[in-house]
Each structure stands twice: as structure tokens, then as C-alpha cells.
Amino acid sequence: MQEYEPKCILCNNGREIRLTGHVLCSVEGIVTPSFCCKKFEMNYLKLKPKRLTRKKKKQFSPEDFSLD
Known part of the structure; x- marks a missing residue:
């Protein structure tokens, strides 16, 4: 699992204040x-997952499909 930098967000x-972008902290x-x-508790459900990059398709040649 990746380590994340502790942030109030x-x-x-x-809780995020959407109008200003600040965070309303109960502490x-x-x-x-x-x-x-000091009261930081990580909430993994607030993480935004990183998008997976598409892998480039390998270009096949006719020799790749021959049995020789």
C-alpha cells in the first residue's frame, strides 16, 4: 500500500467546503x-484513485504467427 502525505482533506x-476549497475540521x-x-485519522475512502495508463499495443508481424 502506498504511503500518503497526511492532509486535512x-x-x-x-469536511471540504466546496465554495472556498478549505476544510472544516472538527478539531x-x-x-x-x-x-x-495531531488528531489526523486517514480516511481511505476520500482518496481519488489514480487513473491507469493505457498500454501501447504491440505491432505484430507475420513472423510472430508462423510455426517455423
């Missing part, structure tokens, strides 16, 4: 999304 105690009040306090 990923914490159980924080510290209104803070920036990158802020982190």
Missing part, C-alpha cells in the same frame, strides 16, 4: 486542505 475529522476549525494536526 484526507482526514476523518475534516481545528477552518483550515487549508494541506494542513495536518
